[in-house]
Amino acid sequence: MPKISQFSAFFPPAPKFTDKDLPSLKGKVYIVTGGASGVGYELAKILYVAGSIVYIAARSTPRCEGAIEKIKLETRASAKKNGELKSMVVDLADMTTLKPAAEKFMTEESRLDVLVHNAAVMTPPAGSKNKHGHDLEVGTNCLAPYVLTLLLEPIIIRTATAPGTQPLSVRIVWVVSMLQGGTLPGAMKFDKDGTPVILEKPFMGNYLQSKAGSAWLADEFAKRLGSKGVLSISIHPGLMRTELQRNWGFFATVAMSLAFRSPPVFGAYSELYAGFSPEIKEEHNGGHMMAWGRIAELPKELVQGIKSKAEGGTGAKEKFMKYCDREVKNFL
Template structure:
């Protein structure tokens, strides 16, 4: 079970009043039309950032942008809010989305991979045949991230030290994962599709932790910080496929989405996050947290005594997305 202080974390210490003016800085928040992403985009815009609401639905994005602009906390913002069409479940469309952004901006300071899908109907697939959770939660963000990497590097070359950051959404990785933390199909080398729906979802969340760690190792030398985040227990649209009783309980017990935004924005903006913390795992509502020992083993290559799981997963993502980058 997850540590009790992740179920019932202390009050957040990095909130709106701690975030500096973000004039001139550019951020992308995927899945920002509702829930945690919406709250993160709202706070960033209120601090004068240029924020791209990256989502599938233009109508939902338009409503979200209007709501943010009309909110009292954003009155007088000198930032900008823009829609960026992005469907992470369709690898074939992501290059066009990244190209559109690259045509419109010459910098990218913050990239928050917030969007995801949780426990869709059993057997759900992307249009290319990948498991829907693994495709949407890992392969899509990996592709988008790869296409934006040159701009992240370019921005880091002149931006303040440690300010260019990529945030990958993980979860309570102590709970609901297979015994080894991540399972590969022994015949194909691909991530196994697990029968238990929560284990299958959690495997994609461990995958995001793998990607954050590997990105930190590979591109930390370019001045880019990459972190994974357990945003915390909240009631959001992510649970829309769950049973009604689950939703009712969550509505009483769980925190509102803004608390999850505090977790994300600690990773994206806190001065406590420095190069020495690159690859760290952030827990609610904005603290450095431990990685379970069996998952931590996968972050190290076999040559260093680890299992090499993170390297293997990165290589699989590279292979599966090569044609779309």
């Protein structure tokens, strides 16, 4: 595949897969984490207008219900063909909320066509932890999505293997960062017991580590579920103005607002491409996509991490998965 330049990563070409390319999604079911605002909100709105059942996953009932009412208000013109919007209350900083939400979902629905791990936290105040004492970025961006996927794995497999399900249409989308040029040496640093080290430098170091972890989780589920017909893909949705920058200081926010000029709907197009584009084939499973919908390559550091030491790699992904399994076992 052609290499994507740094310039093209910052200034991508026009989206080639948008809401206009979607068929009717009537009868299909989707979950979008972080669906109450930003990119996730725009994606949920697109899927709703296409006729599907969309679960907006957010940390509180008011956030979910507020987003649902707003989407309905904004899409009144297409109300006759719209689908259905539902709430899924999950706090990714509190993994005890995940199992009840997943179990409730599986009692209400018979299928799950695409799970979009859109929610994330970036550069919170130093020392921020989730409810269980993990670094907030690793906990929110890696551990909680891992738990949610494991809990929903039965219905994902059942959907992919059901008669009438279109091949390669059942997908798990892991939203990451601009990994090209933004990956740390070795991708992730570990302490003696295999826990990712909390970095004081560089700026965004912990966030970049967490997004390397997300890309490795995409690869992991491609390996676990690929034989069942499930695609698991990571995507950098692009540089946009969203709530993700809410923890940045004033000057950084002003500077980045000049660079991040695209509205959130462009990020939704990126996620739409990863979740629905027919261009994505079996050979792309576990792979990486970029804004606003392009097949890309993972950086060398992440590829080396996926390979074991026996294969000439670093074995970092294997170490990370052992850490994840150790930390999430009590929430399954």
